[in-house]
Amino acid sequence: MDSMVSWLTLLGFGDKGWGDELLRGAWLSLEISISAYIVGLALGLAGALAKLSKRRTAVFVAVAYTTIIRSIPDILIIFLIYYTATDALRSAVTFTGLASEFQINGFVAATLSLGIVQGGYSTEVLRGAIAAIPRGQAEAAHALGLTRRQTFFLVTLPQMIPLALPGLGNLWLVVLKESSLVSLIGFTELVLAGKMAAGATRDYFLFYCAIALVFLMMSGLSATLFHALETATASSGRRR
DSSP states (O other): OHHHHHHHHHHSSSSSOSHHHHHHHHHHHHHHHHHHHHHHHHHHHHHHHHHTSSOHHHHHHHHHHHHHHHHSOHHHHHHIIIIIIHHHHHHHHHHHTSOSOOOOOHHHHHHHHHHHHHHHHHHHHHHHHHHTSOHHHHHHHHHTTOOHHHHIIIIIHHHHHHHHHHHHHHHHHHHHHHGGGGGGGTOOOHHHHHHHHHHHHOOHHHHHHHHHHHHHHHHHHHHHHHHHHHHHHHHHHHHO
C-alpha cells in the first residue's frame, strides 16, 4: 500500500511529482510527430508525383531519395541534420556576417530529420495509391478540358486518400514511436523526461512503464482515429 502511494506521489503533479515533466514531454512528442508527419506527407507527395513523372531527372531524384532513406538508419539522419546542418548553416551565417554563433533549434532538427525519413516511406505509399487509380479517369478529365492541377485535386486526390489511408496510418504510428529518438540530441520529449525522472528517483520500472503506457494510449487513440477516417472515406466513396 505504501509503495502504491509513493508511486502515485511520484507520478503526480507539483513539487513532489514528475507528472508535469512527463505531460510536457508527451506534448512535445506529439508536436514533433505531427510536424514531422506533415513534412513527410509534403515530401512524399512530391516524391510520388516525381516517380510517376515522365521526366527522367525527376524520377532519378525520387528513386535516389527513397533508396537512401530506406538504407540509412533513422538515428544517423537525425545526427547528420542536427550536427552537420548546424555546422553548414553556422558557416553560411558567419560568412554573411549576420551572426557569429548559430545553433539549429532541437525542435526544428527533430522535425526535419523525422520528416525526411517519413517522406521516403510516404513516397511509396502515395505512389501506390495514385498508380491504383485507373489512368482513363485522368485522360477523361483532360478530354473535358481540365488542367493537370484541376485533374489532380478534383479527380486523383479524392480517390487517392482512401487508398493511401491504411499505409499513412501505419506511418503515423511509426513516426510517433520514432519521436523518442530525438532524446539522443538532448531534446526533452517524453522518453528523456521519463529517463530524467527515473534517474533522479531510482524508480526505473515505474517511469519506464509510465512512458510505455502513454505511448500505448497515444497509439491506441491514433489507430481509432485512422480507422474512423478509413470508414468515413470508404462510405463517401461508395455514395459517389
